[in-house]
Amino acid sequence: MDIKQAVVAAPSICDFYFTPERASALGAIAVKDQLEKLGINAPVFNLPLLKPRGREIPIPESHLHLKPFILRGERGPVSFFSRYKRFGPDPSESAQLILRNNPQIVFISLFAWAYGEEALALAGEIRAIGGMDILIIIGGPGAAVLPEYFYNSRLFDFVSTGDGEDEIPKLIKAIKEDSLTDLSSSRVISQNSPAPALSFRKDQKGKQWLSMTLSKGCPLLCQFCSNFLTQGRVFRSTPLNALKEELNQLPVNRTENLHITLEDDNLLVSKSYFTELLEMIKEIFPLSTFSIDNGLDYTNMTIEFVDYLVTMGFNSFTLSLGSSDRETLKKEKRPGNFRKLEEILAHLHSRNIPVSTFLICGLPEDSRESIISSLIYLHNLPTEIGISLFYPVPGIPRFEDKQIFLNRVPSLCCGSSAFPWGQSLSTEEMVTFFRLARLSNFFNKNNKSTEEMELMTIIQSEKRLHTLQGKSKRIIAVPHMADSLVKDFLSRL
Numbered sequence: 001m002d003i004k005q006a007v008v009a010a011p012s013i014c015d016f017y018f019t020p021e022r023a024s025a026l027g028a029i030a031v032k033d034q035l036e037k038l039g040i041n042a043p044v045f046n047l048p049l050l051k052p053r054g055r056e057i058p059i060p061e062s063h064l065h066l067k068p069f070i071l072r073g074e075r076g077p078v079s080f081f082s083r084y085k086r087f088g089p090d091p092s093e094s095a096q097l098i099l100r101n102n103p104q105i106v107f108i109s110l111f112a113w114a115y116g117e118e119a120l121a122l123a124g125e126i127r128a129i130g131g132m133d134i135l136i137i138i139g140g141p142g143a144a145v146l147p148e149y150f151y152n153s154r155l156f157d158f159v160s161t162g163d164g165e166d167e168i169p170k171l172i173k174a175i176k177e178d179s180l181t182d183l184s185s186s187r188v189i190s191q192n193s194p195a196p197a198l199s200f201r202k203d204q205k206g207k208q209w210l211s212m213t214l215s216k217g218c219p220l221l222c223q224f225c226s227n228f229l230t231q232g233r234v235f236r237s238t239p240l241n242a243l244k245e246e247l248n249q250l251p252v253n254r255t256e257n258l259h260i261t262l263e264d265d266n267l268l269v270s271k272s273y274f275t276e277l278l279e280m281i282k283e284i285f286p287l288s289t290f291s292i293d294n295g296l297d298y299t300n301m302t303i304e305f306v307d308y309l310v311t312m313g314f315n316s317f318t319l320s321l322g323s324s325d326r327e328t329l330k331k332e333k334r335p336g337n338f339r340k341l342e343e344i345l346a347h348l349h350s351r352n353i354p355v356s357t358f359l360i361c362g363l364p365e366d367s368r369e370s371i372i373s374s375l376i377y378l379h380n381l382p383t384e385i386g387i388s389l390f391y392p393v394p395g396i397p398r399f400e401d402k403q404i405f406l407n408r409v410p411s412l413c414c415g416s417s418a419f420p421w422g423q424s425l426s427t428e429e430m431v432t433f434f435r436l437a438r439l440s441n442f443f444n445k446n447n448k449s450t451e452e453m454e455l456m457t458i459i460q461s462e463k464r465l466h467t468l469q470g471k472s473k474r475i476i477a478v479p480h481m482a483d484s485l486v487k488d489f490l491s492r493l
Helices: 026-037 061-069 091-099 113-130 147-151 164-176 227-231 240-248 271-284 303-312 326-331 338-350 368-379 402-406 427-443 450-462 483-492
Strands: 006-010 013-015 044-046 085-087 105-109 135-139 197-202 208-213 258-262 288-291 317-322 355-361 384-389 466-469 474-477
Touching: 006 026, 006 091, 013 113, 026 044, 026 105, 026 164, 026 197, 026 208, 044 091, 061 427, 091 113, 105 113, 113 135, 113 147, 135 164, 147 402, 240 271, 271 288, 271 303, 303 338, 317 338, 338 355, 355 368, 355 427, 368 384, 368 427, 368 483, 384 427, 427 450, 427 483, 450 466, 450 474
Parallel strands: 006 044, 006 105, 105 135, 208 258, 258 288, 317 355, 355 384
Antiparallel strands: 013 085, 197 208, 466 474
């Protein structure tokens, strides 16, 4: 089979929230680069970005456990999610867009297991409209962690579980030789240096954005992290000379700001590489600024290194705490150094640099007391609180049983689902803690509006959560909350 035309697609996303930064499609772009090296034209369809504002759709049956906690028209500083949306075209429209290119192969790039249902829906529409002659291949971290789910659908000709840089040449060779069915895909983690994955865009206001992933693998043993499943525990980084060549080819206006989001999981594993990387980028793009949305490991930082990052263009920070409970950190094999965290936060505050510090809520070791204590601990420090509701990925410690996930839909593995995977906290308790984290940020906020001042006064006086609803921003009590947690939290402030 002679292959000239393919399409690489990142499926639409169904969730309560979405930001364009979450859909850089770096995996899809890496596949496109590999295909083009082999002489195959392969446009990328980053479907979530085609309709990034989203369209409201009914909450799926799998998420009906959230219905008691969702308030229509809710807004304001202590709100929970209120509308379930599809970000990107629906599966039928997506398939039609893809098939207009007359592809012989469609590669579906799935960056997270939680969005597996949309990958199935897209493949189903491609089959229904385009027939059986088109090869459909799925890959990416979301597919690699549980390939059985995708094979069982009988929609895919192949599920790629290895590294795309290694597997794409093998796949194309097998397809040309009509031996795809003989090709096995085992989760072999490459030990090679990864190629740079870059995604450049301009938003509607003309602002320049660049997302990059330049490393793979992390040696840490954090029990809640799935990085090791597809990338291994050996840190490997892109050679800087290869990256420099790619950066110089980007259509960047170097007289204007370029904001760069580094999507790597842990660049602080190699500080020397990190610093060389930043120095090189600033040499090419002097007006660049940086952020790392996955969070920096503060235990690997010093005050001097924080100042260096600020000098290089970090004008805000996201730090990863996990928990302030020492026993939880120990069981999760997560490093912690609270004195260092406090010193770093105090230093950033002295320089008027905003910082968010994230904790995880709903881990198997968590309790009502451990989360309240973590919230109070962070409330009294100069940081915003970010809260991530725990969800597993198939294969992480304590969740190795595949049947657990084959019996449930992948979208329950979104943090926004507040599903009690850890069995330590209920959905009601996790949603309450989510709101309390926002309440802490609200109380610490400067320059509150008149409505917000009234809201704060009511919450403090009644010791119960209230929120704003509708365009008129009327104040209403939040139903179905764990009121005892709210009272406990407020009593400790």
